Amino acid sequence: MTSRAQPDRVTSSDEQLRRTELLAGAVVALRELSGVITPLAQRFADRGHSLYLVGGSVRDAVLGRLGNDLDFTTDARPEVIVEVLGGWADAVWDTGIDFGTVSAAKADQQIEITTFRADVYDRVSRNPTVTFGDTLEGDLIRRDFRINAMAVRLGADGGQEFCDPLDGLGDVLAGVIDTPASPADSFNDDPLRMLRGIRFVSQLGFTLSERTLAAITEMAGEIDRITAERVRMELDKLICGEHPIEAVELLVRTGLAERVMPEIPAMQLTIDEHHQHKDVYQHSLTVLRQAIDLEEDGPDVVLRWAALLHDIGKPATRRHEPAGGVSFHHHEVVGAKMARKRLRALKYPKAMVDDIAQLVYLHLRFHGYGDGKWTDSAVRRYVTDAGELLPRLNKLVRADCTTRNRRRARRLQENYDDLERRIAQLQEAEDLSRVRPDLDGNAIMEILGLPPGPEVGQAWKFLKDLRLDAGPMSREEAQAALLDWWAQR
Template sequence: MADVERSVREELDRISPVLDPLGEMFAQAGHELALVGGPVRDAMLGRAHNDLDFTTSARPEETERLLGRWGDALWDMGRDFGTIGCRKGPWQVEVTTYRSESYDPTSRKPVVDFGHSLTGDLGRRDFTVNAMAVSLTDGSGRELVDPYGGVVDLATRVLRTPGRPEDSFSDDPLRMMRAARFAAQLAFEVDPAVVEAMTAMAERISIISAERVRDELSKLVLAPYPRIGLRLLVETGLAALVLPELPALKLERDEHHRHKDVYEHTLTVLEQSIDQESRLADLSGGGPDLVSRLAALMHDIGKPRTRRFVDGGQVTFHHHDVVGAKMTRKRLQELRFSGDTVEAVAKLVELHLRFHGYGDGEWTDSAVRRYVRDAGDQIERLHVLTRADCTTRNRRKAERLRRTYDELEARIARLSEEEELASIRPDLDGTQIMEILGIPPGRDVGAAYKFLLELRLDNGPMTEEAARAALLQWWASR
């Protein structure tokens, strides 16, 4: 506990350039103000950040007036929910009026009622570890307010709701997904009563908009321990409603156990892809990579639809890559992911088996060029996914696959250096094609361009003279 107190004290001292002037300003105006929620929790965990949440007795119009005098920039997009935000130097601040919010059973949007006390405001929050505050205007300095036992739950690493979980989830069903997300972020145990309520009320998630579900799912997938949160979604039935392809991977085992547990395999692939994320620093900025993690999560979702039993009890999943890519595109679009994310993840799912045609390295340079061409700007993520997809316990087989992929990457690097594989184009452009063949823009130019691109992939770079001769010969043969 002494370590927790020291962490809190150090963090409050660090953010005092915000706490002190804001507390004084609101107090002089006759209002209460408290640092609340995530910043308080993270201070106890020794985590520092510059996004600070406050709650106040002031109404939004008064908060706007006060922050307008103090901040460098002001925004009020959350006014309908009682929230006014501002930036002050490196700090981003949001101040929300004491409130209680609840959902009409048929509505996607909360009905907001402003409250009158800090304790009441904390009681409406999702979990006890987020229902702690540091009061800044009560005359006693920075006093910790913890009416629901958040400190103890933080120490024992348990997620509980301040009141009955049924009431909390009825007010905002998205909190059921937040339970899974916080479990994945903090590696906390979820209280059995919370799990029971999530299971009983899972269907209520259907009133939440796809965008809010997407945001929570993304935060869960990007967390340090996504397996924990994903398991909870599956076990409570929430996954069947928001990501049904995941629990569908829990295939009935065939009597001879001739295939892997696809569900467990998928979670392992996700973890193994996370272990390689340092390779993707240029794409992700050095943090968790959403596209790579989603691709790992979705790469085998085509298996349930393509599973077939053949002679001898063998199991096949022919074309599960192509089927899975279509399913991935449909699911991510329904969850309102961006078009770029949808296409990148679907491409990786469709290509994740391509390497297994490489065998013992007998691919031609032409095949390697096509592998790079088809992967495009997702080639590094494809490397990560393909390596992560090896979950065999047979060390000899795993080592052979690793060496083979090492060889493929070395060949890609060599050809890239020699031929600029990342930007493969025909040796003649469209203007040259039209000049040589004496034709106007149109379908024939596109056909000629495609012919020259295939020639380039097969043979590597050609001189302009050789490409011209090949083009004329192709044109004459049509």
């Protein structure tokens, strides 16, 4: 891979060696995709146009983490891109064509090709006046960060030329996130870039440059121009990154959290009842970290949000007790309502809102277990209330143990081990995941001589509660209990 001239920069021999190693790694990564990118470059060349791999795809190739989403840029106009892809791609989508973007699928690669852009922003919304550009350099300088402003020119013969006029590779080497132009100009154009910068901290483990950090802190209020849906997408990518703790701390430090999820910084005001952490906020970060350690199949966005938000009800329920100390009675109830309200405001899907709120609501239930003193009925209700969330609730409860008292921590974990054993035993005997009354609605109507209506539902609930308390019953036992309950009404 040849390299186009970069800005004047004094580099040590070690840094130059590292640059060479990173570019060599990128060559290997792109060579594996030659069956896709070389024929595509040939098709553009046949039409007299250049094609560049660009942005996050180049960054990830350099870092050795290139996935199956490929971003390209070209001097060809959108209608030409559609023609070039026709007959070659497995599928083509032109839903973004008004913005110069055409998407396609080829083999197992998702492809997005955008015409050079030279947009102008109105600085009221984040919507640019789309203007097509004529140069690669002009396209790169309008991008969000220098680490995303690198490109590789793809030759029809398979050749590759690394183009880095803004020295994004230098930022990659330094592990720094900085803007091509001044941060203030960049964020005024598109305030979502502030969240994106912190999201890259989470995903890449990089740090914000001093001027970028200062600009985000000063301009945090500009995020109010961004729609809830776009904010939500960035927050989910941030919480699912490899370094979400650092990213959440930056959200709070810069003031962005106060604008998009104020319940998080609000926890800094509340010292936990055991005085084991600086505040509930730090405790929640620890729980998030420990929940991540318990994940088995990659990032679990529901578990991670539940871990971070599980104690957001504490500030509102904080009470100073007469004998000293602090209590937070019913903070799980208040917290579940708060989580539901915030997630709805951010336009989260209903199912996800319900799951996170339910985990927040249930996270304290285990602490009544007390050395195996729950009845089988209490265990059944715990499992039934958790439903499909039980595996996540198990992880959340274990992660919520942050005491520095080793003896207490060991006892809590042993108690939860015991609860899981009891759940497994009852599950094997009774199939707790399918707990139902021993009589269905039709049987209830037949036995009591009722038409469909609310009384049938009341009888069903009685039998369901009876099933949870007493375990499985025969039909005769259930019928006798139902008739006795009906007679006493």
